[in-house]
Amino acid sequence: MTPIPDQIHPPQRLLMGPGPINADPRVLRALSAPLIGQYDPAMTHYMNETMQLYRGVFETRNAATLLIDGTSRAGIEAVLVSLIQPGERVLVPIFGRFGHLLREIAERCGAQVHTLECEWGEVFRPEQIEAAIREVQPTLLALVQGDTSTTMCQPLEEIGAICRREGVLFYSDATASLAGNPLKTDEWGLDAVTAGLQKCLAGPSGSSPLTLSPRAVEVVHARRHVEAGISSGDDRLAEPGARIRSNYFDLSMVLDYWGALRLNHHTEATSMLYGARECARLLVNEGMDNAIARHALHGQAMVEGLKGLGLALFGDQAHRMNNVSAVRIPDGLDGEGLRRSMLEDFGIEIGTSFGPLHGKVWRLGVMGYNARRDTVLTTLAALEQTLRRGGVQCVAGGGVGAALDFYQEHQDQPVGERP
Amino acid sequence: MTPIPDQIHPPQRLLMGPGPINADPRVLRALSAPLIGQYDPAMTHYMNETMQLYRGVFETRNAATLLIDGTSRAGIEAVLVSLIQPGERVLVPIFGRFGHLLREIAERCGAQVHTLECEWGEVFRPEQIEAAIREVQPTLLALVQGDTSTTMCQPLEEIGAICRREGVLFYSDATASLAGNPLKTDEWGLDAVTAGLQKCLAGPSGSSPLTLSPRAVEVVHARRHVEAGISSGDDRLAEPGARIRSNYFDLSMVLDYWGALRLNHHTEATSMLYGARECARLLVNEGMDNAIARHALHGQAMVEGLKGLGLALFGDQAHRMNNVSAVRIPDGLDGEGLRRSMLEDFGIEIGTSFGPLHGKVWRLGVMGYNARRDTVLTTLAALEQTLRRGGVQCVAGGGVGAALDFYQEHQDQPVGERP
Known part of the structure; x- marks a missing residue:
């Protein structure tokens, strides 16, 4: 008989990789708030507030x-499976691992996927995408x-x-970039954006905020079907589109x-909703422009230090x-051994990468609460x-020195001071 | 400009409906433990422990x-979409709302679904299913x-x-029943079982434990495909089965x-994993038979009281x-008004029901921490x-009296004492 393990007691880590990162303590505290029923007026009110905050x-x-x-990735799949009817053409420009993921999910949704690839470490020009x-x-x-x-934006x-x-x-997947880099859904004409909490939003993985244009x-509505178990019979579309596959x-x-x-x-994941609400509340309170400026400041300080x-x-x-930078691992050095040290x-956790960059670069994240x-x-x-x-x-002292010089030259923020 | 809401501060509720119910405070505390990286040895160790506990x-x-x-419902869909190849026949005996859900999800997976229905409030005899x-x-x-x-098991x-x-x-969906009623996966020859945390497991909704037989x-393995973004090229099956649609x-x-x-x-949802681990840890520590007996005792006391x-x-x-019972709403009474009161x-939250039982019964849950x-x-x-x-x-005093009498006749457990 295996002995029963003790209560959770994770080691203290400073997570400076590409995410997840340390959650804001205020988000962690929100997670442990008492539960309420899913149709409690307090719960639906929190859901509405969460929508407004996002x-x-x-x-x-x-x-x-x-x-x-x-x-x-659940948010990505929700958007793709709901927007794509099997057989439709989808274009996925790929500049890293997560472009491959979009292609793969779109294929599973039954799309005819066409791709465009560039070297890892580069991005596309608008003319390329337009063509x-x-x-x-x-x-x-x-x-x-x-x-x-690839750390590219x-x-x-x-x-x-x-x-x-x-x-x-x-549609854009902004999981890694949202709140660390400008993203203006309406101004830029985006129809769908998805994200996660575990990067610049300073929360744990497990909830995916998303937004859809009218x-x-x-x-999506043209494909609406109501479950038989809860249908009242008169709530169905006369001729709905192809039923969504999920x-x-x-x-x-x-x-x-x-x-x-x-x-x-589903039964809304109450604790994660509490956490997601707190992530957004802290950001909206700080102001999105300020949050992005904070990521730019500390991200650049890290780059200067590297x-x-x-x-x-x-x-x-x-x-x-x-919020993320990658540096080449010096020739002959055991990159994984150094990460382990x-x-x-x-x-302190720093990251390696995937596919063609595996073992070639380290990735350092400076995001969210970190x-x-x-x-x-x-x-x-x-x-x-x-x-x-x-x-x-x-x-x-070359790294810390360069970062300190950079901080001095720029609007300095004292340790620990946050809006 | 909408004012920014304050931090989360849910009202105190005693959740005695069909779930979600109040989470065990130890589970809520586990949720707020500090995060660690997804490949941190401590994290993979916690994942292994979680598997063993479940x-x-x-x-x-x-x-x-x-x-x-x-x-x-994510666990349900994971099992159905992974086990069913489009066009295959699936049998779904339906005795309530969640049978309809299984049918609906299986249909979306491309199955040819055959159903068997009985009156709400009844279950099937094995011979019916065999035929x-x-x-x-x-x-x-x-x-x-x-x-x-329907409260049926x-x-x-x-x-x-x-x-x-x-x-x-x-395959069986044991979301509502697991840990409150016997379920012996191996002894009973189940190939797949899924659950959730928000019923007898005493946690929040948002994580779905599941088990698969060899x-x-x-x-599932016959349909294995590795993502292009992380594939090493030599890790693919020569002739994999139809790619899983999700x-x-x-x-x-x-x-x-x-x-x-x-x-x-995906990036494992660390906080929910901490919580799910604690749910299982508390149950295994109590002993599954004891946990089930506890649900039987207090569930029956509620029934005697009703x-x-x-x-x-x-x-x-x-x-x-x-862990759940349903009573008919007395004729002429405003059932929803009473629930609101x-x-x-x-x-205190109690439940109504769905479809043919909506507004006809109240449902009372006695489960998990409650x-x-x-x-x-x-x-x-x-x-x-x-x-x-x-x-x-x-x-x-007819309700409390009957429950107290029942407790006296049976092995009594003092208030608040838990294993």
Whole structure:
């Protein structure tokens, strides 16, 4: 008989990889609030507040702004399976691992997927995407905003207008980028955006905020079906479109649950809703522009420090996300061994990458609650020690020094001070 | 500009409906433990412990015992979409709302679904299911164990042997019943069982424990595909079966993530995993038989009290779940108004039902952390007052008195004492 383990008691870690990162303590506290019933007026009120708060985070007026109960990839699948009818053409420009994921999910939804690829470490120019749209004539363009696998941030500003002109729905996966980089859902003409909590939103993985434009809602509603077990018989469309292939991810049903009808679907994940609400509340309170500026400041300080340690950055720096950077692992160094030392000796986690970059780069995240001066400087100090111990020549104090110089030159934020 | 709401501060509720119920405070505390990285040795250790603990809860030796990051319906969909190839026949005996749900999800997975229905308030005899299996010759039998919509508990003991004989996979949705009623995965020959935390497991909705027999794993593995973004090229099957229609719910990928390969899939919902682990830890520590006996004791005390108040029980009482009972709303009484009074005056939530039972019955849950003497007696006391105020004649003290008498006759458990 296996002995019964003790209560949870995780080691203290400073999570400076590409996510998940340490959640804001206020978010963790929100998770442990007492439960209430799913149709309690207090609960539906919290659901409405959560929708309104995420409108602030996504910078949108979309009524259809809500949470999917699952990780960020659940939000992606909900959008794709609800918007794509089998056989429809979908265009996926791929600049990293998560573009491959969008392709793969769209294929499973029955789409004819057309892709466009660029080197890992680069992004697409709007003309490239426009030309591909003209050629493929897709129903939907699915485009990652920030791909942590390469640290790149795809500019989206001009893509929405192209999609409108061509009559294409425009979806972006902003899991890694939202709240750390500008994303203006309405101004940029996005029809669907999904995210997760575990990056710049400073929460745990497990809830996926998403927003749908009225245009996208129309597509979803045309495929509405009510479950037999709760149908009143007169609530069905006369000629609904092809039934969405998933029940859990059927956004027409999820909208009926979050909307005025409050039709039973899943049982909303109350604790995660509390946490997701707190993530958005903290951001809206700080102001999205301030939150993005905070990520830019501390993300750049980390980059200056990495350069100060003599490390070479990976990828097109003009298009790097504010919140993640990648550096090449010095030749001959055991990159995984160094990551392990950082974790075991200092309790600091940094990341490696996937596919073509696996074992070639380390990725450092500066995001959410960890977008702070003390986390950046502590990480750089530990990294210098670990590199030296691994036989790499570094200028003593080169990393922390460069970061401190950068902070001095820019609007300095004292350790621990947060809005 | 909408004012920014304050931090979460839910009203105190005693949740005595069909779920969600109040989570065990120890589970809520586990939710707020600090996060760690998804490949941190501490995290993979917690994942392994969680698998082992749920083997105890499901009474199985199945290696493939893990969590789906979503509500209980996510677990259902993961099993159905992974086990059913489009076009295959599936048999769904329906005795309540959640049978309809299984049918609906199986249809969306592309199955040819055959159903068998009985009156709400009854269950099936094994011979009925056996005859239907012989007629339909399905690949899979999907059968709810406990359906909260009717409070019935379908006997499963003899079904597994029938399925083995007929070469049919046997799946049961035990969301509402697990840990409150016996469920012996291996002994009863179940190939797949799914659940949720928000009923007898005493946690919040949002994580779905499931277990798969080696036979079910074989079916899933035959459909294995590795994502292009993380594939090494030599990890693909030569001739895989039809690709599973969902990425998020692809159990072959989920198994690779929870298994020795640790192939990246979703980012495990760390906080919910902490909570799910604590739910199972408390149950295994108590002992499954003790937990079930606790639900039987307090569930029956509630039933005696309801009868003592002069209310008529709904459904075949020989097949009622231990943890939920339904009573007919007295003629002429405003059932929803009374539910509202219970909530507003006493902070106690009880449930109504769906479809043919909507507004006809109230449902009272006695489960998880709320399967206690004090919750039963408090609910009965408040219900008597509310019924009287609504003009219903009741014997003064009839409900609490009957429950107290029952407790005296049976092994009494003092208020608040839990293993």
